[in-house]
Amino acid sequence: GAVVSQHPSWVICKSGTSVKIECRSLDFQATTMFWYRQFPKQSLMLMATSNEGSKATYEQGVEKDKFLINHASLTLSTLTVTSAHPEDSSFYICSAQQTGAGNTIYFGEGSWLTVV
Amino acid sequence: DAKTTQPPSMDCAEGRAANLPCNHSTISGNEYVYWYRQIHSQGPQYIIHGLKNNETNEMASLIITEDRKSSTLILPHATLRDTAVYYCIVRVNRAGGATNKLIFGTGTLLAVQP
Numbered sequence A: 001g002a003v004v005s006q007h008p009s010w011v012i013c014k015s016g017t018s019v020k021i022e023c024r025s026l027d028f029q030a031t032t033m034f035w036y037r038q039f040p041k042q043s044l045m046l047m048a049t050s051n052e053g054s055k056a057t058y059e060q061g062v063e064k065d066k067f068l069i070n071h072a073s074l075t076l077s078t079l080t081v082t083s084a085h086p087e088d089s090s091f092y093i094c095s096a097q098q099t100g101a102g103n104t105i106y107f108g109e110g111s112w113l114t115v116v
Numbered sequence B: 001d002a003k004t005t006q007p008p009s010m011d012c013a014e015g016r017a018a019n020l021p022c023n024h025s026t027i028s029g030n031e032y033v034y035w036y037r038q039i040h041s042q043g044p045q046y047i048i049h050g051l052k053n054n055e056t057n058e059m060a061s062l063i064i065t066e067d068r069k070s071s072t073l074i075l076p077h078a079t080l081r082d083t084a085v086y087y088c089i090v091r092v093n094r095a096g097g098a099t100n101k102l103i104f105g106t107g108t109l110l111a112v113q114p
Helices: none
Strands: A004-007 A010-013 A019-025 A032-038 A045-051 A067-073 A076-081 A090-097 A105-107 A111-115 B009-013 B018-023 B031-038 B045-050 B061-064 B070-075 B084-092 B108-113
Touching (some): A004 A090, A010 A019, A019 A032, A019 A090, A045 A067, B018 B108
Parallel strands (some): A010 A111, B009 B108
Antiparallel strands (some): A019 A076, A032 A045, A067 A076, A090 A111, B018 B070, B031 B045, B031 B084, B061 B070, B084 B108
């Protein structure tokens, strides 16, 4: 299958700081990417849909000013957690849709964020 | 909310076939059935998808009932590395747009026993 890569794999940051997570589609172009978060022993929760060159669409209850999403190219989307708090600590996972070839969505490896 | 229901857990003996059921009684005519799995602390892995015909690839087989209200994922010879949470998801298959999104339910934890 197609490859989606996230960076960093894990990050520790201090409360009040911002942290950026990158999501790249390595061998295909993705006009649409998705961001999820997952708490321990829970399922994935969709946060937002990111479309290249336009504003992201956020799910109900997700603060767009806190979770900034930028999808400036067909292979890169970024999620910035602003003014992070300990409750933002979670596993963040991105996915990218391979246009054509079945429009299948492939996932990155995930990024662990710990806010201290 | 997820539009599928799956048993929370299943066991399977190593080397035997694992049959994972999924109910999607409200599936629409233009929605496909997708299967992903998530091994602990990793991103979900795509397995297979289908619309109405049975599908097979190198990982698994997907059997969809004629009325499309349920399906079964079959891992023909389960190994210990197949232990994971398996998610069945229905989704419109088209390029672009928020309606394309994958909404995850709670999935089935498949434990392959030695």
